[in-house]
Amino acid sequence: MSNPSLLILPGDGIGPEVMAEVTKIIDWYGAKGGLKFDVSEDLVGGSAYDKYGVPLTDETMAKAQEVDAVLLGAVGGPKYDTLDFSLKPERGLLRLRKEMDLFANLRPAQCFDALADFSSLKIDVVAGLDLMIVRELTAGLYFGEPRGIFEEGNERVGINTQRYTESEIDRVARSAFELARKRGNKVTSVEKANVMESGVLWREVVQKVHDEDYPDVELNHMYADNCAMQLVRAPKQFDVIVTDNMFGDILSDCAAMLTGSLGMLPSASLGAPMANGRPKAMYEPVHGSAPDIAGQGKANPIATILSFAMALRYSFDQGAEADRVEAAVETVLASGLRTADLLGEEGVQPVSTSEMGDAIVAAL
Amino acid sequence: MSNPSLLILPGDGIGPEVMAEVTKIIDWYGAKGGLKFDVSEDLVGGSAYDKYGVPLTDETMAKAQEVDAVLLGAVGGPKYDTLDFSLKPERGLLRLRKEMDLFANLRPAQCFDALADFSSLKIDVVAGLDLMIVRELTAGLYFGEPRGIFEEGNERVGINTQRYTESEIDRVARSAFELARKRGNKVTSVEKANVMESGVLWREVVQKVHDEDYPDVELNHMYADNCAMQLVRAPKQFDVIVTDNMFGDILSDCAAMLTGSLGMLPSASLGAPMANGRPKAMYEPVHGSAPDIAGQGKANPIATILSFAMALRYSFDQGAEADRVEAAVETVLASGLRTADLLGEEGVQPVSTSEMGDAIVAAL
Ligand SMILES: CC(C)[C@H](C(=O)O)[C@@H](O)C(=O)O
Ligand SMILES: CC(C)[C@H](C(=O)O)[C@@H](O)C(=O)O
Numbered sequence: 090m091s092n093p094s095l096l097i098l099p100g101d102g103i104g105p106e107v108m109a110e111v112t113k114i115i116d117w118y119g120a121k122g123g124l125k126f127d128v129s130e131d132l133v134g135g136s137a138y139d140k141y142g143v144p145l146t147d148e149t150m151a152k153a154q155e156v157d158a159v160l161l162g163a164v165g166g167p168k169y170d171t172l173d174f175s176l177k178p179e180r181g182l183l184r185l186r187k188e189m190d191l192f193a194n195l196r197p198a199q200c201f202d203a204l205a206d207f208s209s210l211k212i213d214v215v216a217g218l219d220l221m222i223v224r225e226l227t228a229g230l231y232f233g234e235p236r237g238i239f240e241e242g243n244e245r246v247g248i249n250t251q252r253y254t255e256s257e258i259d260r261v262a263r264s265a266f267e268l269a270r271k272r273g274n275k276v277t278s279v280e281k282a283n284v285m286e287s288g289v290l291w292r293e294v295v296q297k298v299h300d301e302d303y304p305d306v307e308l309n310h311m312y313a314d315n316c317a318m319q320l321v322r323a324p325k326q327f328d329v330i331v332t333d334n335m336f337g338d339i340l341s342d343c344a345a346m347l348t349g350s351l352g353m354l355p356s357a358s359l360g361a362p363m364a365n366g367r368p369k370a371m372y373e374p375v376h377g378s379a380p381d382i383a384g385q386g387k388a389n390p391i392a393t394i395l396s397f398a399m400a401l402r403y404s405f406d407q408g409a410e411a412d413r414v415e416a417a418v419e420t421v422l423a424s425g426l427r428t429a430d431l432l433g434e435e436g437v438q439p440v441s442t443s444e445m446g447d448a449i450v451a452a453l
Numbered sequence: 454m455s456n457p458s459l460l461i462l463p464g465d466g467i468g469p470e471v472m473a474e475v476t477k478i479i480d481w482y483g484a485k486g487g488l489k490f491d492v493s494e495d496l497v498g499g500s501a502y503d504k505y506g507v508p509l510t511d512e513t514m515a516k517a518q519e520v521d522a523v524l525l526g527a528v529g530g531p532k533y534d535t536l537d538f539s540l541k542p543e544r545g546l547l548r549l550r551k552e553m554d555l556f557a558n559l560r561p562a563q564c565f566d567a568l569a570d571f572s573s574l575k576i577d578v579v580a581g582l583d584l585m586i587v588r589e590l591t592a593g594l595y596f597g598e599p600r601g602i603f604e605e606g607n608e609r610v611g612i613n614t615q616r617y618t619e620s621e622i623d624r625v626a627r628s629a630f631e632l633a634r635k636r637g638n639k640v641t642s643v644e645k646a647n648v649m650e651s652g653v654l655w656r657e658v659v660q661k662v663h664d665e666d667y668p669d670v671e672l673n674h675m676y677a678d679n680c681a682m683q684l685v686r687a688p689k690q691f692d693v694i695v696t697d698n699m700f701g702d703i704l705s706d707c708a709a710m711l712t713g714s715l716g717m718l719p720s721a722s723l724g725a726p727m728a729n730g731r732p733k734a735m736y737e738p739v740h741g742s743a744p745d746i747a748g749q750g751k752a753n754p755i756a757t758i759l760s761f762a763m764a765l766r767y768s769f770d771q772g773a774e775a776d777r778v779e780a781a782v783e784t785v786l787a788s789g790l791r792t793a794d795l796l797g798e799e800g801v802q803p804v805s806t807s808e809m810g811d812a813i814v815a816a817l
Contacts, residue, residue, distance in 0.1 A: 165647070179647045209578045209686055230615060230649060237650050244619040247654030251594060251613040254605065281702070283529070283543045285594060286601050290611030317707040318715075321685065322573055338645070339703055343681040351682075 092125045093367075093405055094156040098133040098149070098185075101178060102378025103388035103442075104162025110390035110446025111160060111397045114414065117450050124410065129156070133185070134164030134178035134378075144181030153185055157363075158404040159371040160397060161185070163378035178378075186226050189369045191358035192257070193264035194226040194337065195399070196375060198324075198344035201353060203422040207431060208349030210321075215347055220327040221272065222344055223265040224337025226358055228257045229287075231334045251287050253333065258294040264359070265331035266303035273328030275307040279316045279336055291333065313340070320344055341375070351376045352389030352430045355396035357403050370404045372396040386441035387429040391418055394449060417452035421445070456489045457731075457769055458520040462497040462513070465542060466742025467752035467806075468526025474754035474810025475524060475761045478778065481814050488774065493520070497549070498528030498542035498742075508545030517549055521727075522768040523735040524761060525549070527742035542742075550590050553733045555722035556621070557628035558590040558701065559763070560739060562688075562708035565717060567786040571795060572713030574685075579711055584691040585636065586708055587629040588701025590722055592621045593651075595698045615651050617697065622658040628723070629695035630667035637692030639671040643680045643700055655697065677704070684708055705739070715740045716753030716794045719760035721767050734768045736760040750805035751793040755782055758813060781816035785809070 095115070099105040118124040131137075131149045138144050144164070153159050164178040174180075185191075200208065200218035208215045233250030240246075262278070269276045278295040280288030292310050299308045311319070313336045319326060320340065324347050332340060345354050354376070360369030374392030382388060395418065402411035427437040428445050440448065459479070463469040482488040495501075495513045502508050508528070517523050528542040538544075549555075564572065564582035572579045597614030604610075626642070633640045642659040644652030656674050663672045675683070677700045683690060684704065688711050696704060709718050718740070724733030738756030746752060759782065766775035791801040792809050804812065 174650060174653060177647060183648070210574050214573045233612075238654050241618065245654060246616060246618045247649075247651030248597075249615040249649045249651045251615065252610060254610045255608040281699075283541060284547070285611075285613045286538060287611030287613045289538060290602050290609060314702045314706040317681070317703045318710040321707055321710040335645075335699075336703070338678045339681045339700070342678040343685055343707060346682040346685040 092127045093158075094127040094129070096152055096156040096159045097128060097130040098159060098161045099130070100133050100162040100164045100378065101135040101166050102163055102380040102383040104164070104378055106384070106386070106388050106442050107374065107390040107393040108160065108162045110442060110449070111393050113446050113450050114394060114397060114453070117453055122410070122453070124407065133161065133181040135166050135169045137181055138169065138172070138176060138178065144176060144178050145184050150184065150188060153189060153371075157365070157367050157370075158400045159185065159189075160393075160400065161371055161373040162393065163374065163376065165378045166380040168380075183231065185371060186358060187232060189371065190227055190360045191369060191371055192225060192227045193261050193359045194224040195268070195357040195359065196222040196224060196341040196345070196354070198222065198341070198348055198354065200348045201350065201419070201422060203419075204348075204350045204353065204431060206349075206434065208347060210347055210349075215324065215349070218324050218348060220324060220344060221268060221329045222337060222341040223261060223268060223329060223331045224341055225257065225261045225333050227334075228253055229334035251285065251335070253287050253291060255290065255294050258291050259298055262295045262298040262331060263302070265329050266299065266306050269306050269329040270303075274305070275328035277316070277327055277330045278308065278310050279313050279330055279332035279340065280310070281313050282310070283312060295331065316340055317343060320347065345375050350431060351392070352428065353391050353395065355392050355399050357396070357399040359403060367404050370400065372400045382429070386443065388442045389428040389430050390442050390446050394418065394446070413453060417449050420452045421448045456491045457522075458491040458493070460516055460520040460523045461492060461494040462523060462525045463494070463500075464497050464526040464528045464742060465499040465530050466527055466744040466747040468528070468742055470748070470750070470752050470806050471738065471754040471757040472524065472526045474806060474813070475757050477810050477814050478758060478761060478817070481817055486774070486817070488771065497525065497545040499530050499533045501545055502533065502536070502540060502542065508540060508542050509548050514548065514552060517553060517735075521729070521731050521734075522764045523549065523553075524757075524764065525735055525737040526757065527738065527740065529742045530744040532744075547595065549735060550722060551596060553735065554591055554724045555733060555735055556589060556591045557625050557723045558588040559632070559721040559723065560586040560588060560705040560709070560718070562586065562705070562712055562718065564712045565714065565783070565786060567783075568712075568714045568717065568795060570713075570798065572711060574711055574713075579688065579713070582688055582712060584688060584708060585632060585693045586701060586705040587625060587632065587693060587695045588705055589621065589625045589697050590701075591698075592617055593698035615649065615699070617651050617655060619654065619658050622655050623662055626659045626662040626695060627666070629693050630663065630670050633670050633693040634667075638669070639692035641680070641691055641694045642672065642674050643677050643694055643696035643704065644674070645677050646674070647676060659695065680704055681707060684711060709739050714795060715756070716792065717755050717759065719756050719763050721760070721763040723767060731768050734764065736764045746793075750807065752806045753792040753794050754806050754810050758782065758810070777817060781813050784816045785812045
């Protein structure tokens with residue numbers, strides 16, 4: 090049997106630096122951990138545009154469809170701000186999500202004990218926070234048609250379309266309920282059913298999936314504006330939040346910032362099972378490409394390393410190994426090592442991106 | 454010359470209780486403050502549905518079009534959850550906004566010194582916070598067509614449309630720049646131009662309005678997800694935020710909760726000038742109808758009272774009187790009076806909704 094395959098797409102900005110540290114961990118597994126991967130690497134985003142004139146080539150797209158999991162760094166940067174909409178770095182990322190049909194985007198917001206003081210929130214509000222946002226990732230405003238800028242009378246109009254079918258809602262709701270059963274057994278479904286018909290359908294389908302197949306899971310419904318408030322007021326009331334693509338984009342960033350340490354947060358984007366039983370999958374940090382600090386060895390590689398841990402858990406059924414990587418990260422943090430984003434406490438030792446990666450490998 | 458006219462729409466839940474306290478202040482102005490208003494009162498939301506079978510009658514709508522300003526309490530409640538979409542309490546509110554063409558919704562998020570400790574954020578992050586969100590209120594996802602739930606193949610699809618014309622963006626951008634000139638002279642325009650074409654047009658038009666007519670105001674552009682993060686991380690970086698209807702709904706609630714005292718936050722919704730030079734206007738608290746505490750004398754009337762202060766400022770050009778009402782509120786807070794939502798500190802005196810209103814009238 091051949092090794093499981095990984096496609097690494099470091100992308101732009103700090104993407105390549107943080108991904109280099111993941112490569113060390115993959116190498117460690119190959120050499121000592123008894124888990125070998127077939128790894129290939131390619132371009133996405135601005136770096137693909139620079140070389141090929143498009144943010145994702147058809148060849149790279151085809152490769153992504155074939156591998157067992159994609160690991161992505163980050164895309165985007167001011168250099169590409171003036172590019173036409175269809176050529177922007179983000180289009181590469183969105184094409185991967187759409188064509189791989191990665192409908193369930195799992196975004197944990199977890200507050201690490203050693204780092205709780207970095208939050209702008211009071212410690213007791215966030216200490217021990219551990220919530221999971223399941224964001225629908227392949228439909229809604231991001232992809233609905235019609236879309237574009239059109240002439241109308243003597244002016245232009247910008248149009249995008251929010252669009253959800255019953256089956257699109259159904260499948261992501263199931264992902265959320267399945268996850269909740271392995272966690273706190275509670276799902277909060279978020280929409281604006283008081284204002285949007287797509288929200289009315291969302292609420293109805295989530296309720297139906299619940300009643301038919303997950304009656305044991307606690308379900309409640311919340312409007313998106315109230316959810317933003319509740320995240321700020323008392324985030325520990327949540328276990329799993331399931332919501333659409335656009336609300337999920339905003340609420341997951343809000344939730345991520347509650348923890349105060351964005352450089353620590355991974356994500357997984359999962360689709361339907363492939364022939365080998367593994368889900369289509371892409372893993373990436375929640376943070377962006379941070380062009381302002383790119384190439385300076387300041388970036389925190391932990392979010393990307395924890396994304397690889399999620400790959401071990403969700404793509405390769407290696408829960409124990411995922412735990413091992415997560416434990417190594419905690420050990421290193423407990424020992425006081427910090428990248429530049431997490432300085433400021435007493436008694437911590439500033440390290441570079443690559444020193445952090447080395448320390449985590451050593452802790453494995 | 455006749456007195457300026459006010460239409461009071463108390464609405465549902467705690468709406469009537471908090472509005473009763475505003476009435477005391479209006480009466481005080483009539484008796485002692487030398488400012489007489491012609492006041493009429495009517496129903497909106499669930500209370501209108503209960504009596505007339507619709508959340509806003511055509512007669513009430515016509516009255517709202519004629520008066521100088523509308524004061525609204527709040528709408529909604531679980532009792533109406535199962536009503537058809539077109540009959541929900543919210544439709545009454547949305548009809549007022551749309552038919553009065555109240556395109557600029559001003560939502561200040563201000564942290565009161567006496568109450569900074571109610572925030573879930575660290576005091577130094579929010580103390581002195583004073584930002585203003587200008588939310589577009591008559592277009593976008595809230596009103597775009599097509600909308601609804603449709604049959605498609607063998608399933609249903611929920612559709613809403615994000616839609617902005619150049620002139621809709623232009624006019625709300627002007628409101629934001631005008632306001633910024635009277636405040637910190639800085640505008641942050643928020644969209645998702647990296648994902649949505651409507652955001653591309655938004656950004657372009659805001660920039661053009663800036664360059665042509667407000668080059669003296671500092672302008673920057675931010676993605677909505679990043680804005681949610683930045684609000685949590687460092688909200689004092691903002692002065693005026695201008696954004697669309699849906700992003701504004703979520704971000705303004707997030708910003709409101711940063712202050713920790715939702716019961717304190719007013720809003721103004723303004724349209725074009727009428728024949729008498731006053732803008733079409735509606736004033737309402739940011740908080741909702743809080744059905745769980747309705748009728749118990751627990752609600753905080755200050756948000757609604759401060760909404761009336763905004764009416765004095767924006768509709769009646771009585772800036773000094775608005776300052777007077779705001780000062781009265783601060784005096785009462787400084788003296789230690791608190792409604793039930795703000796208990797918990799040492800040395801405060803719990804008071805009912807109506808005692809709070811009386812104290813503010815006394816402080817005038
Ligand atoms: C880069 C951008 C297209 C993307 C999104 O909006 O989905 C990002 O913000 C995210 O949340 O992954
Ligand atoms: C009640 C509801 C329709 C309304 C909205 O979504 O605009 C409310 O949340 C608000 O922000 O004023």
